[in-house]
Amino acid sequence: MPHQNPPLRLAIIGLGPRGLGALEALAARLADTGTPVAIDVFEPGPWPGAGPNFDPGQSPLMLLNIPIRAIDIDPPAPVPRRIASFAAWLMSPPDGERFPARAELGAYMAARFRALTASLPEGTALTRHETAIRRIEASEAGWRLDGAGARFGPYDEVLLAPGQPATRPDPQLARWQDHARRCGAELLPAYPADRLLEAAEGWAGKAVALRGLGLSTLDAVRLLTLGLGGRFEDGRYIASGREPARLLPFSLNGLPPWPKPASEAIDARMAPLPAETRAFEAALSRALAQPPEAALVTLCTPLARAARRVLAATGAGPGGVEEWLTAERSAPASQEDPDPTVPLRDGLAMARGTRPPAPGYAIGQIWRHWQNALRRGVNPGSAAPGTAEALIGFDEGLKRYSYGPPAATIEELAILIETGIVDLRIVDDPDILLTDSGWQLVEGDEGARADVMVDAVLPSPALQGIEAPVIAALRDEGRIVPVAKGQGARIRPDGQVIGADGRVQPGLALLGRAALGSVIAVDSIHDCFGASADRWAEGVLTRAALSAAPAASPG
Numbered sequence: 001m002p003h004q005n006p007p008l009r010l011a012i013i014g015l016g017p018r019g020l021g022a023l024e025a026l027a028a029r030l031a032d033t034g035t036p037v038a039i040d041v042f043e044p045g046p047w048p049g050a051g052p053n054f055d056p057g058q059s060p061l062m063l064l065n066i067p068i069r070a071i072d073i074d075p076p077a078p079v080p081r082r083i084a085s086f087a088a089w090l091m092s093p094p095d096g097e098r099f100p101a102r103a104e105l106g107a108y109m110a111a112r113f114r115a116l117t118a119s120l121p122e123g124t125a126l127t128r129h130e131t132a133i134r135r136i137e138a139s140e141a142g143w144r145l146d147g148a149g150a151r152f153g154p155y156d157e158v159l160l161a162p163g164q165p166a167t168r169p170d171p172q173l174a175r176w177q178d179h180a181r182r183c184g185a186e187l188l189p190a191y192p193a194d195r196l197l198e199a200a201e202g203w204a205g206k207a208v209a210l211r212g213l214g215l216s217t218l219d220a221v222r223l224l225t226l227g228l229g230g231r232f233e234d235g236r237y238i239a240s241g242r243e244p245a246r247l248l249p250f251s252l253n254g255l256p257p258w259p260k261p262a263s264e265a266i267d268a269r270m271a272p273l274p275a276e277t278r279a280f281e282a283a284l285s286r287a288l289a290q291p292p293e294a295a296l297v298t299l300c301t302p303l304a305r306a307a308r309r310v311l312a313a314t315g316a317g318p319g320g321v322e323e324w325l326t327a328e329r330s331a332p333a334s335q336e337d338p339d340p341t342v343p344l345r346d347g348l349a350m351a352r353g354t355r356p357p358a359p360g361y362a363i364g365q366i367w368r369h370w371q372n373a374l375r376r377g378v379n380p381g382s383a384a385p386g387t388a389e390a391l392i393g394f395d396e397g398l399k400r401y402s403y404g405p406p407a408a409t410i411e412e413l414a415i416l417i418e419t420g421i422v423d424l425r426i427v428d429d430p431d432i433l434l435t436d437s438g439w440q441l442v443e444g445d446e447g448a449r450a451d452v453m454v455d456a457v458l459p460s461p462a463l464q465g466i467e468a469p470v471i472a473a474l475r476d477e478g479r480i481v482p483v484a485k486g487q488g489a490r491i492r493p494d495g496q497v498i499g500a501d502g503r504v505q506p507g508l509a510l511l512g513r514a515a516l517g518s519v520i521a522v523d524s525i526h527d528c529f530g531a532s533a534d535r536w537a538e539g540v541l542t543r544a545a546l547s548a549a550p551a552a553s554p555g
Contacts (some may be wrong), residue, residue, distance in 0.1 A: 004034075005036070005246060005548045006318050007036035007037055007038045007123070007125070008035055008036065008037045008038070008156055008157065008540070008544045009038050009142060009153070009154065009155045009156045009157070009164055010026075010037055010038065010039045010040070010155060010156065010157045010158075010540065011039075011040045011041075011042065011145060011152065011153070011155045011157070011158045011159070012039065012041045012042070012158075012159045012161060013042045013133050013144070013145070013158065013159065013160050013161065013162075013470065014042070014043060014051070014160065014161040014162045014163065014296055015041050015042070015043035015049060015107075015113070015128075015147055016043075016049070016050060016051020016052070016053060016054065016161070016528075017049070017050070017051065017054065017525060017528040017529070018040065018050075018161045018163065018202065018223075018511055018512045018527075018528040018533075019043070019159070019161035019164075020048075020049045020109055020112065020113055020528070021528040021529040021530075021533040022159055022187075022511060022533045022536055022537065023039070023041070023113075023116065024075060024076055024112075025076065025529075025533040025534050025536065025537035026039075026075075026381050026527070026536075026537040026540060026541075027116060027120055027124065028076040028077055028119045029538070030120075030123075030540055030541075031077075031121040031126055031228075033071040033103060033541055033545075034123065035123070035541060035544055035545075036123040036410065037123070037124050037125070038125045039125065039126045039127070040127050040128075040129060040152060041126065041127070041128050041129065041131070042092075042129045042131050042133050042145070042147065043128065043129075043130065043181040044130050044131060044132040045130075047052070047106060047109075047110045048110065048113050048128060049109040049110045049111075049112055049113030049114075050106035050107070050109040050110045051106075051109075051163050051281075051492075052108030052192065052251065053102070053104065053106075053163050053164065053191075054103070054105050054109060055102075055106055055192070056103050056104075056106040056107035056110060056486065057103065057194075058102065058106070058192065058193050058194060059101075059103070059193045059194065059197060059227060059309075060101040060103055060104075060222060061101070061193075061219070061222045061223055061227055062101060062102045062103065062193050062219050062222075062223075063100070063101055063102065063219075063222075063403055063406060063409065064099055064100055064101070064102055064105060064525075065099070065207040065215055065260070065403055065404065065405050065406065066099070067084070067096060067097050067098060067099050067260075067264075067406075068087050068090070068095065068096050068097075068098050068099075068100055068258075069087075069096030069097065069264055071086050071100075071105075071463075071525070072526065073085070073086065073525060073526060073528075073529045074086075075112055075116075079335075082115035082118060082119050083111060083112050083115040086100075086105065086108050089108050090108075096264065097262075097263055097264065099142075099406040099408075099409075100394075101389070105525070106504055111474070112212060119123050120475075124380075128499070129147075129152070131147045131148045131150060132147055132148060132459050133145045133146065133152075133470050134146055134147050134148075134469040134473075135147075135469065135470060135473050136158060136470060136473070136474060136508070138479075138505075139153075139154055139504070141153075141154040142154030142155050142156050142507070143155045143156075143157075143158045143507060143508065145158070156507055156508060156543075156544070156547070157507045157508075157509070157540050157543070158508050158509070159271070159495065159509045159510070159536065160470065160471065160508075160510040160511070160513065160514075161511050161512060161515055162468060162471070162510075162512060162513075163229065163512070163513075164443040164458070164513065165466050165467075165468035165471055165514055166466070166467045166468045167459040167460070167462075167465045167467055167468075168465045168466075168467050169333050170459075170460075170465075171316040172432075173455060173457075175212075175277065175434075176432075176434075176439075176453060179434045180453070181428065182436060183212075183434075183435075183436060183438075184437075184469060185437060185438045185439070185451070185452070185453070186199065186203075186451070186452045186453070187452070187453045187454075187455065188452075188453075188454055188455070189454070189455050189456075190210075190212075190216045190217070190219060190220045190454055190455065190456040191216070191219075193219065193223055196224075196454065197227050197228075198222050200223065200224055200228060200244070201228070201242070202226070202240065203224070203243075203244045203451075203452055204228075204242050204243065204244070204245075204296065205244070205245045205445035206244050206245060206451040206452055207244065207245055207246045207248060207448060207449060207450045207451055207452070208224065208244040208246070208247050208248065208450060208451070208452040208453075208454060209248045209249075209250065209439055209441060209450035209452070209453045210247060210248065210249040210454045210455070210456050211250065211251075211453065211454065211455045211456055211457055212249070212250075212251055212426065212455070212456035212457040213249050213250065213251035213254065213255065213256050213257075213340075214251070214256075214257055214277075214400075214456070214458070215257065215403065215405055216456035216457070217249050217456040218256075218405050218409055218413065219456075219458050220454050221247060221412075221413065221416065221422060222247070222409070222412070224244055224247060225237070225243055225247075225416060225421065227324075228240055228242040228243050229241075229242050229243075230242075230243055231528055232412055232415060235415065236415065236419075237412075237415050237416055237419045239419075239421070244452070245359075245421075245422060246420070246421060246423050246448070247416070247421055247422045247423065248423050248426060248441060248448055248450055249422065249424070249427060249456075250427050250428070250429070250430050250441065251424060251427065251428075251429070252429050253333055253336075253428065253429065254338065254424075254427040254428030254429065255333060255336055255338075255340055255343060255372065255400065256340055256343050256344065256410070256413070257343065257399075257400045257401070257403065257404045257405055258343045258350075258351075258360075258361060258364065258400060258401050258404045258410075259343075259347050259348060259351040259404050259405055259406065259407040259409070259410040259411075260365075260368075260404045260405065260406060260407065260526045261351050261353075261365065261407075262351045262352050262353070262406075262407040262408075263353075265353075266280070266351070266352070266353040267365070269313065269314055269353075270310050270314075270357060270361075270362055270365040270366060271365075271366075271369050272306045272369055272370065273306070273309075276302060276305065276306040276366075277369075277370065277373060278347060279302040279305070279371060279517045280299075280302040280303065280306075280370055281373050281376075281377065281426060282302075283298050283299055283301060283302045283443060284299060284356055284374065284377040284378070286298055286374070286378060286524065287387070287391070288377065288378070288382050288383040289382075289383075290389060291384075291386065291387065292386045292387050292389070292390035292469075293329075293390070295383075295388070295390060295391065296327070296329045296390055296391070296394055299391070299394070300325045300329065303363060303366060303367065303395065304321045304322055305367050307321045307359060307362045307363045307426065308321050309486060310357065310362045310365075310366065311356070311357065311359065312360055312460075314356045314357055314362075315356045316356030316357055316358070316362070317360075318361075320358075320359045321362075321363070322357045322482065323335075324360055324363065325363065327334045328360075328363075328394070328397060328398070332393075332394075332397025332398075333397065333400065335360070336360070338428065340424045340427050340428070341414075341417070343410070343426065344410055344413060344414045344417070346358065346412070347361065347404075347410060348407060348410055348411060348414065349442065351410070352407060352543070353406040356495065360401065361401065362402070363398070364398055364400070364401020364402050364404070365402070366402075367395075367398045367402050368378075368401065368402035368403075369399065369552075371402065371524060371526070372526065372530070374391075374521050375519070375520060375521050375527060375531065375532075376397065376401065376436050376531060378391060378517045378519070378520040378521075379493060379518075379532060380468050380493045380532065381492065381493040381518065384484055385484055388483070388517065388518075388520070389484060389487065389517065391520060392516065392517065392520050395521055399523075403488075403523065413482050417536075423448065423452075423503075425443075425446045425448075426441045426442070426443040426446050426447070426448055427443070429443075430442055430443040431443070435449065437451065438450050438451045438453070439453055453456060460481065460485060460486065461487070461488040461513045461514055461515075461516040461517075462485075462486045462488070463475055463480065463481070463482040463487070463488055463489050463514070464482065464485075465554045466514065471489075471510075471514065474508075478499055478500035478501070479497065479499045479500075479505050479508065480497050480499070480505075480510070481498065481500050482517065483498060483517035483518050484517060487516060487517030488514050488515045488516040488517045488518065489510050489514055489515045489518065490515075490517070490518055491509070491510055491511075491515045491518045491519070492504060492541035493535050494509070494536050494538070495510060495511045495515075495532065495535065495536040495539070497507065497509060497510055497540065506543075507543070509536055509539075511532055511533065511536060512528075519532065
């Protein structure tokens with residue numbers, strides 16, 4: 001009777017979209033290998049596959065920053081036999097231009113997880129645990145997990161797939177939290193949305209400061225207006241009377257993000273040509289072997305060429321591209337008009353196609369189309385740390401364009417500014433004074449008191465600031481180390497973690513934002529179902545095959 005190898009023992013900690021993507025990538029390969037696998041997934045939330053960031057029960061006002069037509073995350077085999085693409089699954093009138101709610105995508109991900117569990121190949125056992133894991137320990141038998149008074153394992157492979165792990169507050173936020181506790185002022189994070197909305201029921205007539213001016217702030221503004229019963233009608237905002245009197249957003253540079261093109265046709269005018277994308281990929285390959293400054297110059301050469309063509313084709317004239325990119329490389333956004341209404345007024349005109357794109361707008365949209373090519377080039381890990389850091393910094397700076405919100409959201413913001421509910425007079429890195437009942441914002445001769453503070457800043461992925469117990473313990477033991485100061489964890493291209501001794505921690509892997517620095521452009525739903533998940537799955541099965549191979553007999 002042939003010898004039967006014991007099943008591969010695998011744990012996935014965190015089952016939001018990234019954990020789901022990894023699980024799908026593995027399942028797609030298991031049918032061909034015949035490898036028996038026992039998989040335990042650990043997700044304390046009620047929606048495996050969606051996770052807390054895409055909770056299907058959250059407010060429908062929380063929108064994705066990508067239209068339905070651009071969501072390309074079809075499930076791999078064998079899942080397609082049981083669930084369609086996201087657009088088809090919605091079963092709504094076809095409207096590829098609509099920006100769906102995060103709750104809609106979350107419901108789809110939860111359904112996709114259910115479809116996957118019903119289509120696993122023979123020999124695969126999947127068990128879900130509604131348990132938060134607090135600690136991972138190595139033993140001779142494999143990795144063991146501790147969580148909620150229970151112990152699990154041992155496992156041959158453990159994947160950490162956190163969404164946004166809990167982080168230590170930065171010094172400014174920590175000071176404000178202490179101030180709020182002492183004086184009884186209200187200080188809340190922008191998420192979860194339902195908690196913010198519940199608290200906001202008592203904010204009618206108050207002034208609310210919003211720390212940040214990115215996508216999270218736009219979410220909070222929609223909650224604090226539309227979520228409290230207001231509505232937009234014929235280009236006007238009709239107040240419900242339950243809203244705060246004023247919303248006071250501010251950020252380090254005082255600039256809101258630029259809106260995305262409002263239609264597929266307008267977007268197509270700024271899309272790179274196939275030959276331009278090939279030139280970018282070739283330049284990226286060369287840049288990875290260069291020092292940081294030279295790498296950025298190399299990368300900007302095809303970007304400038306494509307931008308000049310787009311500007312000429314749209315009637316804008318090709319000038320100003322090199323100057324814009326030179327400024328962007330040295331100090332992101334330093335070349336932008338300091339007036340925060342410019343991205344609203346001019347950006348909306350460019351997004352609607354009623355005004356030719358400016359150099360920065362064209363460059364940002366081209367860069368958005370190259371996100372997948374950027375990941376394919378950088379994430380296999382061939383760049384030196386300094387060069388990777390420079391590329392990541394350039395990409396993060398351009399997110400004000402490439403990760404922009406729907407044009408309709410920016411249009412709503414402009415109306416709220418005109419109405420006086422949103423006030424941008426104190427938006428550019430104001431001084432924040434602590435008062436007996438809240439905060440005083442001061443910028444130049446302008447000042448405003450705030451009764452409430454909402455923190456809408458996405459925490460840094462810096463490994464040293466992560467407080468999530470399972471990652472913090474591994475960091476403190478030296479099993480996970482940062483790529484460099486202020487960056488995420490050092491991992492191999494297949495996700496395996498590299499420890500303080502420079503060695504791989506066999507069978508311990510991490511994917512996602514907590515590894516920013518080893519990987520690039522992670523804040524996209526497409527990255528959850530891309531090559532990183534494939535490399536991890538292939539690595540798991542390769543190691544399993546090597547472990548199961550019979551030892552060579554002595555000759």
